[in-house]
Amino acid sequence: MDSLQAIILALLQGLTEFLPISSSGHLILPSAVLGWPDQGLAFDVAVHVGSLLAIVWFFRKDVLSIALGSLESVQNRQWNPESQTLLFLVIATIPAGLAALTFNDLIESELRSPLVIASTTLCFGLLLGVADKFGSREKSLLKMTLWAAFIIGCAQAIALIPGTSRSGITMTAALLLGFQRDAAARFSFLMSIPIIVLSGAYKGLELVSGATPQWDLIAIGVVVSAISAYACVYWFMAVIERMGMLPFVLYRIVLAAILFALFV
Incomplete structure (x- = not known):
């Protein structure tokens, strides 16, 4: 992989990681259409670190407020809105973490085919449209509950299937539960922080025993x-x-149609 390929792949990852359009659906195209080699584990970790830095910096006020508020809650031994938000994020992260540990090998070996990615890109895209059209969009994040956080977390676990889109499926679940669009997006983005940390740490451990990475890339x-x-x-x-x-x-x-045309 050369510098131009690295720039394009990193740009694709950054632009598609948080939009509800499936990053895996885009990242499959360069290798298939242009014959580019797989970017490798080290580069995969790098772009996830970049995405993490971006989302933490964008929501830095929220992250700092949640962290300080949760510490204050522990000191006072009393729940507050910030500690409740942290609890919701933890609850929402657990299903995906457990699913990754249980089904990672199956997903890697059986569910990374172009047909799967094209199908999930289409199906979950249509479901997003249904949720946006028929969801009541009445609830703010102040109306978040443990049950709602758990349901959205279960939706995040489904995103382990390539082509689903983590942000897309979590926003879909939040919209179906009646949350406003900006509330659904904000909670989805905050949920991405712990899941990217866990994913990056897991891949980082795999990387330790691998070859020396190209630090410029x-x-x-x-x-x-x-x-x-x-x-x-x-x-x-x-x-x-x-x-x-x-x-x-x-x-x-449109993306699903292109993938079907290229691969099926």
């Missing part, structure tokens, strides 16, 4: 994915309430 992956992911989240949060999910649904239908 690693640096490109971190920087480009961080910048593009931040810009993507900034734009998405600014327009989602008035724009809705329809453009992303239509985009997923």
Whole structure:
């Protein structure tokens, strides 16, 4: 992999990681259409680090508030809104963590085919459209409950299937539960922090025993994915309430059609 390929792949990862359009559906295209080699585990970790830096920096006020509020809650031995939010995020992370430990080998060996990615890109894209159209969109994040967090967490576990889109399926679940678009997006993005940390740590452990990475490409992956992911989240949060999910649904239908045409 050369520098240009690294820039394009990191840009794709950053732009698609947080939009409800399936990052795996995009990352399969360069290797299939252009014959590019697999980016490798080290580069995969790098772009995830970049995405993590972007989302933590964008929601830095929320992250700091949750952290300080949770410490205060422990000191006072009393729940507060920040500690409740932390609990909701923990509950929402557990299903995906357990599913990854249980089904990771099956997913890697059986569910990474182009047909699966094209099918999930289409099906879960249509489900996102249904949720956006028929969800009541009445609830703010103040109405989050343990049960709602658990359901959204179970949806996040489904995103282990390539092509589903982690952000897409969690926003879909939140919309079906009646949350507003910006609330669904905000909770989905905050949920991504612990799951990216866990995923990056797991892949990092695998990387320890691997070959020495190309540090220049690693640096490109971190920087480009961080910048593009931040810009993507900034734009998405600014327009989602008035724009809705329809453009992303239509985009997923087109992407799925392209994948079917190329691979089936």
